[in-house]
Amino acid sequence: MNKHKIVIAEDNSTLSLLLKFRLEKEGYELLMAVDGKEAIELIENGNPDLIITDIMMPFVSGLEVISHVRNKLELEIPIIVFSAAGQEEMVLKAFSLGANDFMGKPFSPNELVIRVKRLLS
Amino acid sequence: MIDYQYLIDYFEEFPFLVQLVWRISGVLFLAIVLLTIYLKAIRYKLRKKENEHVTFKKEYEALLVEYLYAESEDEQVSTEQQSIILKLKNHLPIKYKRKMIISVLYNLMNEVSGEMAESIKTLYYKTGLIDYALKRLKNKNWYVIAKGIGELRRFKIEEAHGAVIKFIKHPKNEVRKETQLYLVNLFRFEGLSFLDDLETPLSEWAQLQLLEVLQKFDDQQICDIKPWLKSNNNTVVLFALKLAQIYNQFEVKDILIDLLSHKEKEIRICVIEVLTNMYGIEAKEILKTNFNELSIEEQLSFFGLLENLVVPSDEPFIEKHIFHKNFEIQLLALKILKTINIDKFMGLDKLPSNKEVPEMFNLVNNV
Numbered sequence: 001m002n003k004h005k006i007v008i009a010e011d012n013s014t015l016s017l018l019l020k021f022r023l024e025k026e027g028y029e030l031l032m033a034v035d036g037k038e039a040i041e042l043i044e045n046g047n048p049d050l051i052i053t054d055i056m057m058p059f060v061s062g063l064e065v066i067s068h069v070r071n072k073l074e075l076e077i078p079i080i081v082f083s084a085a086g087q088e089e090m091v092l093k094a095f096s097l098g099a100n101d102f103m104g105k106p107f108s109p110n111e112l113v114i115r116v117k118r119l120l121s
Numbered sequence: 122m123i124d125y126q127y128l129i130d131y132f133e134e135f136p137f138l139v140q141l142v143w144r145i146s147g148v149l150f151l152a153i154v155l156l157t158i159y160l161k162a163i164r165y166k167l168r169k170k171e172n173e174h175v176t177f178k179k180e181y182e183a184l185l186v187e188y189l190y191a192e193s194e195d196e197q198v199s200t201e202q203q204s205i206i207l208k209l210k211n212h213l214p215i216k217y218k219r220k221m222i223i224s225v226l227y228n229l230m231n232e233v234s235g236e237m238a239e240s241i242k243t244l245y246y247k248t249g250l251i252d253y254a255l256k257r258l259k260n261k262n263w264y265v266i267a268k269g270i271g272e273l274r275r276f277k278i279e280e281a282h283g284a285v286i287k288f289i290k291h292p293k294n295e296v297r298k299e300t301q302l303y304l305v306n307l308f309r310f311e312g313l314s315f316l317d318d319l320e321t322p323l324s325e326w327a328q329l330q331l332l333e334v335l336q337k338f339d340d341q342q343i344c345d346i347k348p349w350l351k352s353n354n355n356t357v358v359l360f361a362l363k364l365a366q367i368y369n370q371f372e373v374k375d376i377l378i379d380l381l382s383h384k385e386k387e388i389r390i391c392v393i394e395v396l397t398n399m400y401g402i403e404a405k406e407i408l409k410t411n412f413n414e415l416s417i418e419e420q421l422s423f424f425g426l427l428e429n430l431v432v433p434s435d436e437p438f439i440e441k442h443i444f445h446k447n448f449e450i451q452l453l454a455l456k457i458l459k460t461i462n463i464d465k466f467m468g469l470d471k472l473p474s475n476k477e478v479p480e481m482f483n484l485v486n487n488v
Contacts, residue, residue, distance in 0.1 A: 012228055012229075012232060013178070013182060014182045014185065014186075014225055014228045014229040014232075015228070015229060015232045015233070017182050017183065017186050018185075018186050018189065018229065018233070021186050021190060022190070025190075085337065105231075105232050106231065106232050106233050106234040106238065107232070107233065107234055108233065108234050108235045108236075108237065109233060109237065
């Protein structure tokens with residue numbers, strides 16, 4: 001059976017590693033990006049089934065990633081957005097751009113797994 | 122050898138000025154060469170350090186993730202976790218490595234919640250990092266103490282309360298600020314008890330930081346702010362006024378009205394603003410009576426209050442101040458008059474005295 005591919009765009013390397021470890025344990029294949037620019041490259045070349053992106057990232061923000069996926073690549077892949085406290089406006093923008101779900105930081109990785117499973121089912 | 126001698130003789134035949142220029146050029150060339158070598162050495166050292174930093178960071182990140190997922194249902198700390206704790210402990214005596222471990226732990230603790238955040242905190246205890254932070258509190262340098270308190274706050278170490286509270290009256294502002302942040306971050310509104318006997322000023326920046334922390338909490342049940350409104354420390358009164366406004370403390374209205382006659386002008390202005398937001402009708406009447414005794418800033422604040430609380434019976438008072446000596450008060454008076462009696466406002470256009478302020482009249486008319 002083919003593994004579901006997930007792109008994670010997150011600039012906090014420790015959190016990235018933790019999510020990679022957790023989601024790989026659940027049987028997903030992970031493609032890791034440290035910023036929005038890398039994420040776009042991975043999405044264009046990796047053909048993922050789901051995207052998890054932070055909003056605030058260097059070079060290219062999470063909002064730009066969503067916009068690129070929805071408007072330029074015209075893909076319907078589910079997108080989960082991470083946001084920190086006080087970024088409510090950004091979250092609304094993310095939803096208007098086409099994000100499917102969001103998680104406010106700090107969050108529980110177990111809860112993320114549940115949401116990933118729900119979106120990929 | 123003969124060639125060299127020939128060159129030396131040739132050089133010595135030059136006029137003094139030319140020789141000097143050559144000598145200076147030689148010295149400068151040598152300096153450039155030496156500085157280039159020095160720069161290369163520094164760059165090499167920095168690159169090496171950066172590579173080491175990346176390597177150690179990766180190692181600690183991997184150890185942390187491994188630790189978090191090595192939990193055992195049978196034991197409180199599994200064998201695997203114990204071996205990770207031991208590995209990390211061995212790195213702690215080196216300050217550079219210790220700092221990096223703390224930063225890795227904190228970076229993740231900030232992003233995850235629940236059990237995982239608690240596990241990171243446990244790791245902070247088990248590795249003995251807490252002892253290093255507590256040791257910092259005994260340092261003679263104030264900046265080391267401030268950093269120590271900051272670290273205990275970030276890792277939410279409530280047990281250090283006794284050791285930290287001692288610094289609430291520290292002569293250095295930075296240490297006091299860190300202590301205050303520690304108390305409020307960990308004990309929320311209860312942590313504000315330091316305001317009871319605070320003698321040193323609470324800066325505007327410190328007030329904003331404390332308010333920001335308080336607003337993050339889900340439980341917004343505020344404690345009694347009355348003693349702080351009566352404090353002898355003016356900055357504590359100003360902070361309590363901010364709390365009264367943000368948390369709609371309607372029960373302190375009487376104290377606020379008493380504060381209208383506070384000896385400090387800044388507090389009186391702030392009280393007017395707070396009352397504006399809390400719709401203090403009583404304050405309006407008191408201020409109207411004492412209007413001429415107020416300073417220009419207070420009068421302006423009062424007109425700001427009137428904008429929200431004005432009723433038709435205030436019209437004679439407003440009319441009296443349409444030609445006030447202060448431009449901003451004139452403007453506000455015209456705006457308020459337009460709101461309560463548009464006919465009278467339009468009639469002002471025909472008054473001869475209005476020729477002094479036609480632009481203002483037109484401006485208000487167009488709003």
